[in-house]
Amino acid sequence: MTDGPTYGFDTLQIHAGARPDPATGARQTPIYQTTAYVFRDADHAAALFNLQEVGFIYSRLTNPTVAVLQERLATLEGGVGAVCCSSGHAAQIMALFPLMGPGKNIIASTRLYGGTVTQFSQTIKRFGWSCKFVDFDDLDAVRAAVDDDTRAIFGEAIANPGGYIMDVRAVADIADKAGVPLIIDNTSATPYLCRPIEHGATLVVHSMTKYLTGNGTVTGGCVIDSGKFDWSANDKFPSLSQPEPAYHGLKFHETFGALAFTFHGIAIGLRDLGMTLNPQAAHYTLMGIETLSLRMERHVANAGKIASWLEQDDRIEAVTYAGLASSPYADRVAKVCPKGAGALFTIAVKGGYEACVKLVESLEIFSHVANLGDTRSLVIHSASTTHRQLSEEQQVAAGAGPNVVRISIGTEDADDLIADLDQALSKAVG
Ligand SMILES: *Cc1c(COP(=O)(O)O)cnc(C)c1O
Secondary structure, X not given: OOOOOOOOHHHHHHHOOOOOOOOOOXXXXXXXXXXXXXXXXXXXXXXXXXXXOOOOOEOOOOOHHHHHHHHHHHHHHOXXXXXXXXXXXXXXXXXXXXXXXXXXXXXXXXXXXXXXXXHHHOHHXXXXXXXXXXXXOOHHHXXXXXXXXXXXXXXXXXXXXXXXXXXXXXXXXXXXXHOOOEEEEOOOOHHHHOOHHHHOOOEEEEEOOOOOOOOOOOOOXXXXXXXXXXXXXXXXXXXXXXXXXXXXXEOHHHHHHHHHHHHHHHHHHHHHHOOOOOHHHHHHHHHHHOOHHHHHHHHHHHHHHHHXXXXXXXXXXXXXXXXXXXXXXXXXXXXXXXXXXXXXXXXXXXXXXXXXXXXXXXXXXXXXXXXXXXXOOEEEOHHHOOOOOOOHHHHHHOOOOOOEEEEEOOOOOHHHHHHHHHXXXXXXXX
């Protein structure tokens, strides 16, 4: 089908990027479980390697099943292109790689997924990159943190795990003024609830491991490019605007225009970093995305009901769900994610660390796992697991203090989930 703005989200999540298989007529996208593709002749091979013709060479770079997923993601996010890769964390490196170099820095929100805090505060230093963490509600502090070596600003639309909603537009305006791209991790929101490009984001990254696949079967990630950033407006992004030595002097922006970032991601990022998504995983994610809006509606409805129930319970000190009227971010929901504040929030439990541990061990329907965005309801005590490597100060800043339990509400019956929480809280807090 032709993807037009005339089609709604429910139609695009099923059809965008897919067409009946030209060889067999197969209606569902086949899993092209192949490493390589036969060249028609030597000229064809040369044209593909020169990026003069778009086609398939080797599945570390491109694969037809993965290509359908890339087109679908770009369409749903309102971008021009997407590159899939092996995990959400891989996607973050893939997004930063063309922008960064030794001595360059990124400005990131303090409210981020714990693994991202570790990646940005520790691991990227090995590349000579650094990160300054700033409270994104303090716009003056964001502005002040930007310096001549800043190459990107990074935040999460709905932050994992704190129930924080970012004012994407306000930070995008700062990025625009500074001449650097804004990268939004849209994992917790999904394009059904929030489309960051419409709020001024340049790049969107996802852990497809979560809601996009939706059932805890796949590890995957993607980077979607809005196609709107002018990489040649200043001299900050030589890998895109200048002759790229890693691709015999090709000038990506001049040659590919709005698709420069996407082509760079495939031709250099996947080629040389090798963080490739396999076609089997792409298939599972395509299956998941077909029902994304239906699942997100139920996730959001369940989260609202359960967060309200928890909020009035004496055993709970606080509920951070931005979908509650009491949330300091309630007004941002209408602006940033009007279809709902997602299904991920934290609760502060009376009785602190010990009560939290007892709670997660007493739940029966909820699984105690290091994952979120599953049809199954999941729970984790971040301070003893995902946020364990952070200092207590960092834990609190990330909304994951010792008395905090993160809850990912699934699509089961809300009443069953409430009953399960009730019995487990009785055991944990009494
Ligand atoms: C899980 C997650 C990641 C990391 O993704 P992986 O697929 O586990 O590598 C990044 N950001 C957010 C918000 C996440 O929830």
